[in-house]
Amino acid sequence: MRQHQGIISRRVAVAFLLPALLFILVFLVFPSLWIFYLSLTNRTLTGRTATHPEFVGLGNYLRLLRPPLFASGQFGRSLELTLQFVLGSALLGQAALGLLLAWVFYQRKGFLKDLVYTLAILAWIIPSVVVAFLWVAFLDRDFGSLNALLSNLGLKPIDWLLDAPMVSIILFNTWRGAAFSMMLFSSALSIVPPSYLETADVVGASTWSKFKDIIFPLIRGHLLTDLILISLWTFNLFTPFLLTGGGPAFRTEILAIYTYRHAFRDFRFGFGAAISVVVMLINLILSSIYLMALRRREARV
Amino acid sequence: MRSAWLVLSRVGFYVFSALMAAFFALPMLWLLTAPFNPRATLAVEPSWPPSLVNFQQVFGNTFAMRAFGNSVIQASGAMVGVTLIAMLASYALSRTHLPWKEGALYGLILFSSVVTGTAAMVPIFLLIFRLGLIDTHLGVIFVFMGGFLPSAIFILRDFMNSIPRSYEESALVNGASSLRMFWDIVLPITRPGMMVVAIYTFVNAWGTFLIPFILLRSPDKMPAATAIYSFYTEGGTPILTLTSTYALLYTLPVLLLYLFVNWRYGFRFFGGIKQ
Numbered sequence: 412m413r414q415h416q417g418i419i420s421r422r423v424a425v426a427f428l429l430p431a432l433l434f435i436l437v438f439l440v441f442p443s444l445w446i447f448y449l450s451l452t453n454r455t456l457t458g459r460t461a462t463h464p465e466f467v468g469l470g471n472y473l474r475l476l477r478p479p480l481f482a483s484g485q486f487g488r489s490l491e492l493t494l495q496f497v498l499g500s501a502l503l504g505q506a507a508l509g510l511l512l513a514w515v516f517y518q519r520k521g522f523l524k525d526l527v528y529t530l531a532i533l534a535w536i537i538p539s540v541v542v543a544f545l546w547v548a549f550l551d552r553d554f555g556s557l558n559a560l561l562s563n564l565g566l567k568p569i570d571w572l573l574d575a576p577m578v579s580i581i582l583f584n585t586w587r588g589a590a591f592s593m594m595l596f597s598s599a600l601s602i603v604p605p606s607y608l609e610t611a612d613v614v615g616a617s618t619w620s621k622f623k624d625i626i627f628p629l630i631r632g633h634l635l636t637d638l639i640l641i642s643l644w645t646f647n648l649f650t651p652f653l654l655t656g657g658g659p660a661f662r663t664e665i666l667a668i669y670t671y672r673h674a675f676r677d678f679r680f681g682f683g684a685a686i687s688v689v690v691m692l693i694n695l696i697l698s699s700i701y702l703m704a705l706r707r708r709e710a711r712v
Numbered sequence: 713m714r715s716a717w718l719v720l721s722r723v724g725f726y727v728f729s730a731l732m733a734a735f736f737a738l739p740m741l742w743l744l745t746a747p748f749n750p751r752a753t754l755a756v757e758p759s760w761p762p763s764l765v766n767f768q769q770v771f772g773n774t775f776a777m778r779a780f781g782n783s784v785i786q787a788s789g790a791m792v793g794v795t796l797i798a799m800l801a802s803y804a805l806s807r808t809h810l811p812w813k814e815g816a817l818y819g820l821i822l823f824s825s826v827v828t829g830t831a832a833m834v835p836i837f838l839l840i841f842r843l844g845l846i847d848t849h850l851g852v853i854f855v856f857m858g859g860f861l862p863s864a865i866f867i868l869r870d871f872m873n874s875i876p877r878s879y880e881e882s883a884l885v886n887g888a889s890s891l892r893m894f895w896d897i898v899l900p901i902t903r904p905g906m907m908v909v910a911i912y913t914f915v916n917a918w919g920t921f922l923i924p925f926i927l928l929r930s931p932d933k934m935p936a937a938t939a940i941y942s943f944y945t946e947g948g949t950p951i952l953t954l955t956s957t958y959a960l961l962y963t964l965p966v967l968l969l970y971l972f973v974n975w976r977y978g979f980r981f982f983g984g985i986k987q
Contacts, residue, residue: 418880423890424804431801431861434793435820438858442835443827449838456841515728523729530736536970538919540937541743541959547754548746549739554755556738586739647829649922667830674834675926683834691831698825702818 443691449684456678464681471685484661486686489669493646495577496584496665501645504585506637509592514622517600528593535590543653546583547572550654572655576663580651588644592637599633600626632704639701643694666690743963746956753952766957776958778932779939783962785849786924786935787917790856794913795906797857798864803898805865806872807880817866824862829922832859837926847929855927856917864909871905872898904977911969918966936962 419427450471454464480487512531516524534542549555550571558568571579603626611621627634649667651657657664657672664672666686674683746752748762770776805813827835836855837846845851879901883893899906921937928934931942940962943954 418807418877418884419804419890419893421808421810424808424810427800427804427894430797431865434797434854434858434861435823438836438839438855439820439823439827439862442832442839443823445839446831446835449835454838512732515725523726523733527729527732527736530733530740533740533967534736536915536966537740537743537963538921538937538966540919540921540940541963544940544955544959545739545742548742551754554753556741556756559755560738586736643825644829647831649829649833653921670830670833674837680834680838687831687834691826694826694828694831695822698822701825702822706818 446684446687446691449681450688452681452684453679454681454684456680467681471682474682475685475689484664486669488661489664489666492577492663493665496581496651496663497642497645499577499581500584501588501641502638504581505588505641505645506592506634508585508589509594509637510596510634512589512593513596513600514626516597518605528590531590531593534586535588539587539650540653542583542587543650546579546586546654550579573659576655576659580654580663583651583654584645584648587650588641592641595633595637596630599630603629635704636701639697639704643697643701646693646697647690743956743960746952747960750953752956766953767961769954770957770961773954775931775942776939776954779934779936780961782849782933782939783918783935783937786852786856787914789849789853790860790917791910791914793853793857794860794864795910798861798868798909799899799902799906800894801861802865802868802872803894805869807877817869820862821866824859828859833922833926836923840927846927847933849933851927852924852935855923856913856920859923860913860916864913867909867912868902868905871902875901908973908977911973915966915969 449464451466451468452464453460453467453470455461475486477485479485481491482488512527516527537545549557552558552568552570552573555571557571562568569575607625608621611625616624647667648665649671651663651665652668652671655663657668670683670686670690673679673686741756742754745756745758747766748764749757749759750763750765751759752766805817840846840851840855843851845854875898879897880893883897888896918935919937924935924938928938931939934942936958940955940958943951943958945951
């Protein structure tokens with residue numbers, strides 16, 4: 412009789428939900444809508460336009476696209492650098508390294524696995540500010556361990572953050588985040604029945620064909636999840652700022668830093684809002700793909 | 713032929729493991745040596761015997777210690793707020809049949825992953841500015857709460873769904889009110905889930921740099937995440953002894969909480985919105 416009624420009444424449920432709803436509406440939903448309006452104004456922090464911003468229509472967006480679009484320090488260039496950063500550190504770096512680690516240590520136990528896993532997870536849980544400091548020290552031209560290592564191998568030291576800034580932040584983010592992909596793929600692999608691989612061994616399948624024909628089809632869903640999540644995070648990552656500040660000469664000015672410069676250094680919030688809208692739309696596309704995949708998977712289980 | 717191949721793959725495995733261990737360990741070494749070296753540079757140079765002079769300096773630095781206090785205020789504020797509100801909300805979601813709840817939940821997760829980092833900094837700053845909460849602990853805590861609530865609710869919903877309803881049904885028969893039932897029955901049973909969400913929120917808030925960086929101005933409100941950039945000599949060079957020691961102390965709570973969760977509940981990670 413009470414089958415379709417909950418344990419608590421609808422009124423109580425609404426009361427319990429209300430605080431969460433309030434916070435989420437004010438601090439999440441409202442800002443994401445307000446930003447569209449802000450991006451159509453010339454709002455600044457101080458001066459007349461701070462209190463009485465003027466409506467400038469699509470002016471900020473036109474400014475974003477103003478040529479030379481791909482010149483150093485321009486929006487197009489920044490988008491290009493962000494893509495390099497995401498491709499290099501999220502897809503080639505974190506996902507590939509994470510998959511490699513999970514695959515090499517698949518069904519193994521022992522000290523080496525524990526050691527590598529612990530170190531990778533440690534890199535992932537240390538606060539990002541500290542990681543930034545560690546990498547500034549690690550990459551330092553005169554004192555850094557990386558150059559010390561290179562010169563021990565007879566190679567010439569490199570001023571990493573000045574001469575190879577994009578490589579530096581890609582390495583940094585790969586190191587920082589590989590553990591997430593590693594753990595995700597590890598747990599995905601743990602549901603692959605060992606008998607599948609034993610059978611493949613009996614018929615003499617190569618490692619590559621085992622991976623391609625047995626493992627890959629089984630973890631495809633996890634792969635998609637992983638790629639989208641880490642792309643989304645990397646796309647929005649601000650911490651490279653702590654290594655390079657976007658420089659030298661805008662060479663690592665990814666979108667997060669580009670937005671920061673215009674909104675918080677030059678205090679042009681209208682223009683900053685326009686950049687944020689573009690970023691938000693890209694985020695929206697990435698997350699919608701992820702959620703559709705997630706929903707389909709939950710529906711299947 | 714086959715045994716040669718086996719030896720080769722074995723050697724390959726050891727070489728790979730060693731390289732990977734080195735790759736992850738090398739950048740961390742500085743955090744283990746510099747804090748114990750009174751003449752620390754950016755190099756990895758252990759001093760023997762290890763010295764605790766740097767720690768004395770940090771503990772004697774009122775600005776540094778106040779920043780730890782601020783981190784505790786902001787991270788605990790977010791932790792208490794998120795945990796309490798998410799517990800209520802996830803319980804309500806798990807125990808009623810609201811027709812739109814699945815869609816709403818996914819919508820929330822969507823929002824929280826879209827309005828993050830780059831996309832969020834401008835509107836969040838202006839909103840907090842409008843509310844007059846710039847340079848206040850409360851402003852930082854509220855923004856943390858808005859950001860962490862959706863994933864906290866998502867995690868807790870799974871815990872709530874796994875609790876049998878029979879306990880509450882018998883309480884209902886005995887005439888307990890909804891709030892009483894929540895307090896006396898639901899809270900004790902869901903404690904593991906609550907702990908996980910509390911720790912997850914605390915650790916994330918403790919480690920976040922961008923939010924306090926854009927919302928706080930005065931040194932006496934700064935948490936450790938931004939204060940760590942303040943140890944410079946009058947000439948403008950960073951004081952690496954202080955910075956490295958401070959970094960180590962700042963990392964410790966995160967490590968301890970991680971170990972605790974790992975030991976107590978086993979490590980799991982949740983569809984994870986990590987900031």
